[in-house]
Amino acid sequence: MKLRTLCSVFLLGLLAATWPSAVPLYMSIDEVRPGMTGVGRTVFEGDRVDEFKVHILGVLRNVSAPKRDLVLARLEGGPLANTGVIAGMSGSPVYVDGRLLGAVAFSLGQFSKEPIAGITPIAEMIEAADPASSRAPVNNKGRISLPITREAMAAALGRVFARFERPFADSHSDLSLAGLAPSLRDRGAQLGVTLRPIATPLSLAGFHGATRDIIAGAFRDSGFVAFAGAGDSSDMIPSRVEAAKQPLRPGDAVGVNLITGDLSMGATGTVTEVDGDKVYAFGHPLYNLGPTQFPMTRAYVYTLLPSLASSMKVAMTGETIGTFKQDRSTAIAGTLGDGPPLVPVNVSLRTARGLEKKFRFDIVHDQMFTPLLTYVSLLNTLSAYEREFGAATFSVKGTATVRRHGDLSFEDVFTGDSPSVGAATYIVSPLNFLLSNDFEQVELDKVDL
Known part of the structure; x- marks a missing residue:
């Protein structure tokens, strides 16, 4: 009986010693070698996830920032031979030997003859996305110049x-291509310079x-x-x-x-x-x-x-x-x-023809995007229902509710050529300065006009 027990313990120990350790879910960039093949996944139409082949060409070191690397690869399959790398593919996962390598994220830009892509390593994606505190005020660097033109x-x-x-x-x-012969590294490095998101x-x-x-x-x-x-x-x-x-x-x-x-x-x-x-x-x-x-x-x-x-x-x-x-x-x-939570912008519009319309836009709360998108939303609405060019008059009245600080009131009249620009600028200017002030992070609850 004791001999049987000892044999059982010995066999269990032998199995534990020889059993392979769990394979990591992610492939590190140091394991990548030219010639490897993998599988990518993305949606080409509808919501069906399709697969495509990925041929690894090498590793580009320091290409997107110091100690930020990319895997260079050629994509194959589906419509890619006709389309090249497609806008909207950003994030498409790539698996090598069943392990996640990273995301298709970079291309060679316009007029490329082959679907050559840069793959962001998954480790860098996870590392960069660690939770952090709320963003500090952007100050005048994020402040929008009004009125807003394209420039x-x-x-x-x-x-x-x-x-x-x-x-x-x-x-x-600035970079080097690992894994290839020295005669090919300069060519790969030059290729890396042309890669963009x-x-x-x-x-x-x-x-x-x-x-x-x-x-x-x-x-x-x-x-x-x-x-x-x-x-x-x-x-x-x-x-x-x-x-x-x-x-x-x-x-x-x-x-x-x-x-x-x-x-x-x-x-x-x-x-x-x-x-x-x-x-x-x-x-x-x-x-x-x-x-x-x-x-x-x-x-x-x-x-x-x-x-x-x-x-x-x-x-x-x-x-x-x-x-x-x-x-x-x-x-x-x-x-x-x-x-x-979003910032609701409610607009009640009465036109010169007596037409009454109500609109609601929910806009992201952000120091830069909130005033910018509020401006283009108001400008677009006013221009769409009244004259965009030529003499016109707008009477503006409303409030913006700022959390912990009460309401900011608006009331003014704008006339002349393109008064919609003046009206939208009048509303957004104080919001722009409040959201990008140097002293306190301001939260905008809603805008009613």
């Missing part, structure tokens, strides 16, 4: 982006031509591709009910709403990883704002728009399923659950 908007967005480290290598001497589709619904051009032109300089889309597409998504019963999956399309309601503005990309209620996406920043409170939504891809310049997913945002709380250089990240 003023682009300059303000650029000033905020400039607060962060240089995001990309400028010279091939994959463009982010930006859907604009309810904006008329002039206002849409202002927004599209300003955001284009920051890597967004704006297009005229539809509003909240929750009711139009065929599998909305079924999808609501499923957790968000790696490879799913995901949206970030900036405006909802009678106007909508939202960006779309792809989910890289879901860890419990934590969601990591994009593999590059939305706007590198740091801590944020932006609505996380489902998204639906209606079709692909192939282009020799830059193909894109025509996608719309849907129902809110959580909050994006971090907007960092290597990822946007958030949690599933309730959406963040």
Whole structure:
């Protein structure tokens, strides 16, 4: 009996010693070798996650910042031979030997003949998205110059982006390509300099031509591709009910709403990883704002728009399923659950013809985006229902409720050519200074006009 027990203990010990340890879920960048093949996942149409092949070419060191590396890869499969890397693919997860390597996040820019992409390592995405305290006031760097033109908007967005480290290598001497022969490293380094974040589709619904051009032109300089889309597409998504019963999956399309309601503005990309209620996406920043409170939504891809310049997913945002709380250089990240509080802007408009209209826009609460998006929303609404050019008169009256500080009252009359610009500027100017003041973080509860 004792001999049998000793043999059993010996066998158990032998099995424990020889049993392989658990394989890590993630592949580190030090394990990557040229010639490896993997599988990527993304949505090309609808909400079905499709797979494509990934051929690893090498590792680009220090390409997106000091000690920020990228994996260079060639993509194959699905429509990629005709479209190249597609705007909206940002965040598409890549798996090698069943382990998550990272997110497709960079491309060679316009007119590329092959779908060559840069993959952001998942470790850098998770590290950058660690919880942090609320963002400090942006002060005058994030303050918008009013009235807002395309140039003023682009300059303000650029000033905020400039607060962060240089995001990309400028010279091939800034980086190196690991894993290849020395004769090929310089060529790979030169290739790395041309890599930039994959463009982010930006859907604009309810904006008329002039206002849409202002927004599209300003955001284009920051890597967004704006297009005229539809509003909240929750009711139009065929599998909305079924999808609501499923957790968000790696490879799913995901949206970030900036405006909802009678106007909508939202960006779309792809989910890289879901860890419990934590969601990591994009593999590059939305706007590198740091801590944020932006609505996380489902998204639906209606079709692909192939282009020799830059193909894109025509996608719309849907129902809110959580909050994006971090907007960092290597990822946007958030949690599933309730959406963040938004700033409701309620507008009652009576036209010269006696027509009465009521509008509501829910805008993200952000030191820079709240005044900017409030301005373009008001300008768009006033211009759409009254004369955009020529003599006209607007009588403006209303309040803005500032938490812990009461109401800010508005009452004035604007007349002459393009009075809509003066009226929108009058409302947004004090909000702009309050939200970017140097002394206290201000929370705007609502605007009623």
